[in-house]
Amino acid sequence: MLIDYSREYKSKLRTADEAVKVVKSGDWVDYTSSLGMPVLLDKALSKRRDELEDVKIRGNLIPGPIEVAECDPSREHFIYHSWHFSSYERKLCDRDLCYYIPMVFQYNAAYYEFFIDVNVVMVSVAPMDKHGYFNFSVNTGVAGPICEKADIVIVEVNENMPTIHGGYNESIHISDVDIVVEGEHEPFKNFLPIQPRDIDWKIANHIIPYIVDGATLQLGIGAIPNAVGALISESDVKDLGMHTELCTDAYLELYRSGKLTNKRKSIDKGKGVFGCAVGSADLYEWLDDNPGIAAFPLEYVNRPFVIAQIDNMVSINGCVAVDLYGQVASESFEGRHISGTGGQLDFLTGASASRGGKAFICMTSTYKDRDGNRRSCITPQFNGDIITSPRSQVYFIVTEFGVVNLEGKSTWERAEDLISIAHPDFRDGLIKEAEERRIWRRSNKR
16 A cells, blocks of 8 residues: 555645745755756745845856846856856856856765755755656656755756656655645747758768777757767668767757667666756657656766766767867857856766777867957867866767877877878968977978
8 A cells, every 4th residue: 555645745735836945045056957956936036135134056057047147247146057058148257147166966965965054045946756756857868866865855847848767866855855835837949950061060070980889978058969869860770779967959860770788788778877968859859758868877877987888889979179288178269158067077987998888079270260260179289267067087089080009109100190180371480389399290290
């Protein structure tokens, strides 16, 4: 006979306005991640602006709008922080309404367990099941450790949340919840996949020959991973696996083409593993109640020791620039903060240690500056930009002009390889810069 949790549920049920009364000036409040953002509670909290001071909020990859940030341009009442920027959070940062928290995702749980405080967590969850559990859904990667650390746990029941099977920590029980909030929600934004440009297809085509039958993929977000997924779907490669911090529509396309089976994975065999998910309505429908999918906390998904156990692990991520020493910048460029470290370094380390594994970092060879002038994304040497991946750990670098492997290469060999995949218009200038830095040999001039 099942225990009836409805009485406990009702005893903890509050309106959003009632629930946010627990927040005090000076508190740290956590919104968790992406679709886990508590929309109703955020609006209710913003209405308390003039009653509160110095309330600090954390989130990441939140599509917005975030009312507590929008309602207080002075940041005297609410101060918003992000672990990893969505495009919306990047624009908040441009407006001086968001601070970035440096991190790597594999340590997400440890940050909360050992180092930081959470006075109140507000998290959207799927409706409670018959056993008294609320599913963290596409927010499983980060939500559990935050709720475990929080002094007060508020769950906002979102009727649109898919229920996703998990490895562990994918749910929270009503007995561990302090306040429950209900209300009507708008359907999630239908984030359709970014359509690749011609240049993205060229970059993706350089990667395809390195992907073998039975490989497990980690694809970042954006046009290039989408192009890789599309090309694989049309290829002869088969029995691919999924192990990724962020699940996107690229995996749905691989599944629909019959390429994604997870049958040959070294660990979690038969399961597509992910931490968080952002994408289309079709993606959420595919993830919902799917026994072939398992959501795990990022402390598992992103741990290099775990990733290294997966044979033929292929990691594909993007960056904004690389210098001639092989340093990678993915978070800022020319003083503008763009993204975050996220899991790039985690998967770069783990995939490089995998038997048959490969880690690719992709970018276009040029960009246009604020004045519309074309500039090289391969730069002589960073001076002020944030380094995401150190030169000692960088593996494959890819542009539309080719792919090079920097592992085990000396400084002059790296310079030669990187210049070979730079845009031809900038190669002579980069050679001169390499000569000035004494990382260019007379013998490698052509």
